[in-house]
Amino acid sequence: MKSNFLFLFAFSTILSSAQPNTEVFLFDLNSKNGNFQLSNFKNISDNQGYDNQPSFMDDGTILYVGTRNGQTDIIQYDIKNDSKTWICNTEGGEYSPLKIPNQQAVSAIRLDPDGKQRLYKYDLKNNINTIIFDTLVVGYQVWFDKNTIISSVLEADFMSLYLSDLKTGQNKKITPHVGRSLHRIPNSNLISFISKNADGTSEIKSFNPKTSQITTIATTLPNVEDMCWLPDGSILMAKKDMIFKLNPKTKSGWKEIASLKPYGITKLSRLTVSPDGKKLAIVGELENQKLAAKLENIRWISGNWKGEAFGGQTEENWSEPSGGSMMATFKLIENNNVVFYEIEIIREVENTLILQLKHFGNDLKGWEEKDKTIDFPLKEITENKVVFEGMVFEKISTNEMNIYVDIKQDDGRIETVKFNYKK
Template sequence: MKRYSLLPILLCITTVIYAQPNTDVFLFDIDHSSGKLELSNIQNISNKEGYDNQPSFLDNYTLVFSSTRNGQTDIAQYNLKTGETTWLCNTEGSEYSPIKIPGKKAVSSINLGLDSSQKLYSYSLNDDSSEVLIDNLLIGYHAWKDKNTLFLAVLEPDMLSLVEYNLKHHKADTIQRNIGRSLLNIPNSNLISYVSKEKPQWEIHSFNQKTQKFTFIANTLTDSEDLVWLNDGTILMAKDDYIYHLNPTQGKEWVQIASLKELNLHNITRMAVSPDGTKLALVAER
């Protein structure tokens, strides 16, 4: 088994269009047993021409992502145990950014309709049923806080804005303008994180929904906005062909821990970690 040590080597959106580069979704094992973080057992789980992006774990053994087929983008579901890929929906539109809805056997995803509409839908994991959740906002990205609360990256002229949305009362509150696309729940906390682009040097911030408090966490890598939290409260961030690591409680300097050049993987973007912290999914160009 070849290992990639983390020391030596290791969308663009308009209001109606998602840029679609030729990307694939890759899966790694994450190993901490040696005292340092290592990646091993790389798999290309999409492995085809076209757009495969925006991976998200439903559980430790199931990954969903957006994938192009028959000229449109749908939700693919990958079973880590069997290696089988199935499709969750068969709509006339295209689906982006699928994530698990808390407390339900369903995923939410942004549906880009043939009429250029852009709505947030719920798709059942049990059957082909779906329903509209939000149809009055141009949502680029989203994250669930609980079954009734979402944080949205809403498209406005020349920027994304952070919006807290109450699904039960259909109430939207804008809480920050000019943010990035990474909206994440911080493990073992009641906080979400986002990337603020208000300054030339982008910053990672947290937001406490209950106290309405914003807290600076760290600067991002230059012009980079794709990150993921590990269960120990540290952060992985991607830039170009490299992965960097940061422990925000011990310092503010990013440490390069992986280069994927020798694997001929480039322009790493979206990342996701399994709930148990043993798997890393990432998007890259071959």
């Protein structure tokens, strides 16, 4: 009993106290014909604190937990509209959210202020939450169907795999010493789980809820237990800044297929693929807060921005990254008249970025000579700042940024002018 209490206390402490500053990243994924290509990188959580445990509700919606007011709550993220909705307002912290089959509802594990850890249902229609069952201390869960849950349950100093029938209320213990990664295996009636061996190794196994048959699929990467399935039946795991793939039908073993180091992402853990196989959501940390010189890492600059400067109104329109560049138009308006225009580009050149611009009068006559541009070499990129030599973009929020521009005065002094922009 003492060891069970200590384990539950330790588990609760992990959930409720100091946690790593993880983020949830989203990529477009092309895995057709044996390919594995990632593109359109986006930090969808973009939040200080613990953001983790993503799962797809459908091809266009992701659930995950994020830090808010010192605790973790469930977020519903709309991919198309790049919008977030908090779907619970309880006093407890929520973890491991999953869509409940055939219902407009989500299940999640709640750790309440009184220390109780129970599995809850959150109805998305009427904003009511109810206990699914409280006879087991569930750590992680997956739905087999709308009446059957497979879960990793806290027992003593380990977790055991359980099958729970919501119709009968029966809970059946399947096997001890399992991990947190539970998944439906594509195109089958099987569940995968991680089995932990006494020698420190772990195996991916399948479980048939109808027959209770357990079959070994493969050995995991060393010291890794987070995995997901591709629609074609391949398995993904991640370690450090690398993503690995295994085809259970062959004996070729784990293969490195992608590195997130160019994006400045490391300490990869949980990962999940959309039902159609076209999106990958993965959890990691930004390394040293300095990001690689990639346009994808400054995508947040894109959009229509308006502000005030030089005694007038300013406007910049930045495009999304495409063709190795981002493009912008700028104009300054005073007394309802355009003073001047700019065309700006940021492009990838020899593993770095450079910002270049040209000025034009209100009659579109150029200020610079035909082949001349004003260039701003890149110095560094962090999570919320892009520093060029002479121009800095600072992210305040999703809809606000500051731009600082060094402008040489007639007497030779350099004056830094601040542009505050809002979308």
